Amino acid sequence: MRHVAALAGVGIKTVSRVMNEEPGVSESTRQKVLLASKQLNYELDVTAGSLRRSSRRTQTVGLLLPSVSNPFSAEIHRAMEDALSLKGVAVFAASLDDEPEREESMVRAFLGRRVDGMVLTPIASNQAHVIPEHSRDLPVVFIDREPVGLKADAVVTDNAVGGAKAAQHLYEVGHRKIGYLGDRTDIQTARERRRGFIDALSELGISTASIPVRENLHDVESARLAAIEILTSENPPTALFSSQNLVTFGCMRALRELGLNHTVALVGFDDFTLSDMVDPGVTVIAQHPEKIGALAAERLMARIEGDAQPPKTYIVETTMIIRGSGEIPPAA
Amino acid sequence: MRHVAALAGVGIKTVSRVMNEEPGVSESTRQKVLLASKQLNYELDVTAGSLRRSSRRTQTVGLLLPSVSNPFSAEIHRAMEDALSLKGVAVFAASLDDEPEREESMVRAFLGRRVDGMVLTPIASNQAHVIPEHSRDLPVVFIDREPVGLKADAVVTDNAVGGAKAAQHLYEVGHRKIGYLGDRTDIQTARERRRGFIDALSELGISTASIPVRENLHDVESARLAAIEILTSENPPTALFSSQNLVTFGCMRALRELGLNHTVALVGFDDFTLSDMVDPGVTVIAQHPEKIGALAAERLMARIEGDAQPPKTYIVETTMIIRGSGEIPPAA
DNA sequence: TTGAAAGCGCTAACAC
DNA sequence: GTGTTAGCGCTTTCAA
16 A cells, blocks of 8 residues: 555555545546556455454454355355345355354354354354354344344244145145154254144144154155155055255155155155156245345344344245145045 | 453463464463453454464465355365365355456455465456466466466366266267257367367267257256257257256256157266256266365465465366166167 | 554564 | 564544
């Protein structure tokens, strides 16, 4: 900046004014400065500036996801980037990988870089570790799951209603015995999906005890085995509801292996690529990661810009997408 | 830091030494400082430190991808993160979205945040705009495509050999008339895949003129239409090779619509989720984004740490994965 | 409309 | 082993 000032024959503060597009600079000096900065290929140092700037903003936020390569997370990431890059805000993205210790160390890494705010997918059983910083008024928005042990904005899918939609749909198609295949029970979202599903069936007059439930399925293979077990049991269900993509894939495998893919109905939670290219197409309760990301970005920016209303949880609805597998009637 | 120093009853430089784990501090003072920093919930400001640090490193790198939500890109991102987070380096990720202007503006955003280096997927026809900075010795590694107009490290898939593998495989299965469905011809990788494919067939004695080629297919729908057109033409091919995922999906749709999915062979470039759940499973030439990301991260860090050997292009081989669609013999 | 001086949080250089 | 001073690139304050 000194060099640019010298070349343009002005003071360093004038260069600062021009680069920050502050008013109060004559057009002629502005041009001189612009020319000089172009010649020296000068670029304002955003972080150095934030050091002395009263707002202390670094125009940087942190984003913590289960994994940047998980399609659902990646879609959220993209939506946030779209909203934030317009405002000149850059995103630090990091993956958690189901390791609670990483949650804390990644948050520390963000804090050490003085992010203006963070969007986090909570994974540890308690998010109180963010509190000391949070009391520093660092804006935080949680996504996918609500935080435990601290109050903050959250943007989540309506998991319970999504589960209920699946139950109701399969009921309307005529099913009375529907199996549930679920994720780890210590995951809040998985519990909500099951709750919505079970409660809805219960309200429709189906006894809870009669619902085959298999949980703690964490990958395709465990889901496949659980589905096979359920489907080859004494009094097998005529339809399945799977709480998550990998579980859905496992169910698809099992149904196909048993030759039941056109006999037993399937509704999966969460949409996926090629869901319409398999046989039959898979009916899903779709989440809307792009809405979650956009809303999280908007809330975060509002907080950063001073919004002080009480923390709130924003709920994003699911959408049922009918593709065939969920419309198979029960075998006569 | 001043506050911590005051609380611990030491000088500010001692705090700096402790926080940076520099040697030459007695264990007792170290403990005092650690305690004080814990009490004040103090976190070193990485960026402020870089200002005066002789290396000027910010422990931050920029990553520019076609889109953070594209599975191939996301996998590269993940692999880079894995390698870099171990070294305490944070990643700024940004999406390009096929807009050449964004390439320049995102690079400027990275530079304004004083990243230690960048990994870029080039998209503009010329990357010379990075040169002025590059001459500042800012390390840059290109991925997926080699840069044009400047010399720098690059990590790319062996696209030509991948195309040749597909050609050879289909030839060995007995096909003599194989259609090619390709992406935009202004994309280097697409051109390479075609070149490898065509050259291999040519070497196998198939006249180039007899190969049906459809290009500039940018999405599923355009690919589907092109495939239908080719397959319903006078003398249709008995096999197809598609240069990219979306094109592969379009071909799958077309084959299924025409009832040819068990009659006409298909090999796709690039692997995808559920490729084994469709009917038939899709044989692909798989790329290895995790290797590309890991290698790019390794090269970038080496450059940042002073490696000054001449720029080099690293080539990551493809792997053919046989799943059924590519093994369908030509109709008698 | 412009610029000089102080200082943001930190590290380098050097003194003690 | 420890502290002091200067200064990184910038913005703030305030005077001209």
